Amino acid sequence: MKIQVEKLKEASVQILRGLKATDEEAALVAECLVRAEMRGIDTHGVYFLKLLSDRIDAQMIRIPTALKVIREDKTTAVLDGGNGLGQVAAHRAMKMSIQKARDFGTGMTLIRNTNHVGILAFYTLMAAEQGVVGIMMSNSAPSMSPWGGAEPFLGTNPLSIAIPGGLDGPVVLDMSSSVVARGKIRRAERMKESIPLGWALDETGSPTTDPAAALRGTLLPIGGPKGYGLALMIDILAGLLSGSRYGPEVKTFHQPEGPTGIGVFTMAIDIERFMPLPQFRRLMESYVTSIKGTRKAKGVSRIYLPGEIEREKEKQSSAEGIEIGSELAKDLNTLLQKAGSRLRLGEE
Amino acid sequence: MKIQVEKLKEASVQILRGLKATDEEAALVAECLVRAEMRGIDTHGVYFLKLLSDRIDAQMIRIPTALKVIREDKTTAVLDGGNGLGQVAAHRAMKMSIQKARDFGTGMTLIRNTNHVGILAFYTLMAAEQGVVGIMMSNSAPSMSPWGGAEPFLGTNPLSIAIPGGLDGPVVLDMSSSVVARGKIRRAERMKESIPLGWALDETGSPTTDPAAALRGTLLPIGGPKGYGLALMIDILAGLLSGSRYGPEVKTFHQPEGPTGIGVFTMAIDIERFMPLPQFRRLMESYVTSIKGTRKAKGVSRIYLPGEIEREKEKQSSAEGIEIGSELAKDLNTLLQKAGSRLRLGEE
DSSP: OOHHHHHHHHHHHHHHTTOOOOOOHHHHHHHHHHHHHTTTTTGGGGTHHHHHHHHHHHOOOSSSOOEEEEEEOSEEEEEEEETOOOHHHHHHHHHHHHHHHHHHHHEEEEEEEEEOOTHHHHHHHHHTTTTTTEEEEOSSOOOOOOOOOSSOBBOOOOOOEEEEESSSSOEEEOOOSSSSSSHHHHHHHHOOOOOOSSEEHHHHHHOOOHHHHHHSSSSOOOHHHHHHHHHHHHHIIIIIITOOGHHHHHHHHOOOOSOOEEEEEEEEEEGTTTHHHHHHHHHHHHHHHHHTSSSSSOOOOOOOOTTTTHHHHHHHHHOOEEEEEEEHHHHHHHHHHTTTOOOOTOOO | OOOOOOOHHHHHHHHHHHHHHOOOHHHHHHHHHHHHHHOOOGGGSHHHHHHHHHHHTTTOOOOSSSOEEEESSSSSEEOTTTTTHHHHHHHHHHHHHHHHHHSSSSEEEEEEOOOOOOOTHHHHHHHHTTTEEEEEEEEOOOOBOTTTTOOOOOOOOOEEESSSSSSSOEEEEOOOSBBBOOHHHHHHTTTTTTOOSSSETTSSOBBBHHHHHHHHHHOOOOTTTTHHHHHHHHHIIIIIISSSSGGGOOOOSSSSSSOEEEEEEEEEEEEGGOHHHHHHHHHHHHHHHHHHHBBBOOTTTOOOTTTHHHHHHHHHHHHOOOOOHHHHHHHHHHHHHHTTTTOOOOOO
16 A cells, blocks of 8 residues: 555554654654665665564663763764664764764764664665765674585675765765575565576575575675675674674564674765865766766666666656555554554545 | 796886886786786786886876875875876875875875776785785776677776785785776687687677676676676775776777877775784684685685685795796787896796
């Protein structure tokens, strides 16, 4: 069923309020989850509210979120996420990095001891929309093996970079270091679909098209040893350097197996230290125009910039609403009821 | 033929002195090129001396290198490479970034208007060997199309990250954003070998195994749109933000078609702002030990860290010398003669 954006946001806020999040937390987390839905990244969308509720029931997350600045310097900081809402920690960290970048050129804030932060583009776009470069990385529960290995050790550790300028808003990359995100394989399992070869290996290290076998095995990194190296560097910078968990010690958010211990790296870069922002914007505009004017491959009608498909989807969702499956709607309605709300999805 | 490291270095220095490099420049460039050879990256090795000589003959590079600091702030700087030796600019930039990191937590120095800098790991290792994280990116001549495109626009823009600690020296990633570096395809062409499917597309955008067709066509990025996005972000951060050339305006170093206009991003991060260095080193040691202890895939006898194969090759080269093909030796001997040196390779 199609749900209007504002209604889905309101439902998310009410569910989060029912889970004891503060007004401010509920608004932020709802915004982040619904924006993922709007951008077509439903693996990072309102589906998380159920996981969050289960995690609260298991007493494995602390809400409201108690953040603590562990170390702070002019350009750097470490934030303890208090095993609370990842979005709250990530938003605060990126805000600190942006301020530091404005004051000193670059800002780098690491987070330890937090949980799933949602789509990284939510935060890097926040930086880019304020005219600074945003960079973010996060480690995650093990699903890829080291290159040549046969057991999960590294997460699909994502990287996002957002750049102000472009034709119609920032250019934003948000990618995992695996060929596909684990969420896509979970989705295939839910939809009872097979997965293409080259996405994952089974427990024995052999190629598989069965999502269930892939989830028991390991995901393949992009570019073989390159993606392995990238995931490892992200684990070191976001997990190890932040004083958080890393490698196989990071727990999934999808099962209540204990605090996830996720570590996050945020960075902002002030463009004005390199050239005036209007000049940079003009360069970006001409750059993006050139890319879109490149000669196309056979059968291709349009060249997209990173994040452009998602931005168009976001506009479309604004106008037309968001498609929510009936099972998810049922889960959300149960959560609404649990929260004491009379709002229901699918009853317009 | 096998050439001892010190002899190859001395030959390189003499060739570079003959090309009017200062003593200091000659020593640095020789060190960088020979270290690439030692690490088994012969596509970035002494082969460049011939290209450099051709470029000087065509009056398209300025030696000695005249560096100029265009902008400088506490944590950031922009260096003009004066269309000189890339290694000289890159070394200076990373040195500045390291000092800024020590003083303020992070340091970020961009370079505009330079040339091929050799292997990025040379500079990121310099940082890691001094106990700070080194990060580096560079744009390069167009060889990949935007995703969905059919003409070269982006380079195989490399990224390197080096981390202090590990069992036997820093862990260092040095990767291009293409499935393979263009040098590997050029090497296949020189060796008259075919290339695997999945490395490149021909001019029409179709898969090819012919290195010559691939060199006329485009290279494939790692992870499809992900590698495209990564290469694009590197082009923006190293090329556009530095005020250097970017996209198709960057020229190859392999043909004297004009100044290359390469842009470079260097960054250093002071670990001590996050935790005491000895503590970080202990964490890294246990991390690396865990990775190497991972259960192995069938037929795999050992798990390698990024940069570990190269480090072992470097040790081996130290002991046994470097294998140089007869054609390359002939080129180097011609350059030695031109430089007025009586040294010759292959005459022990």
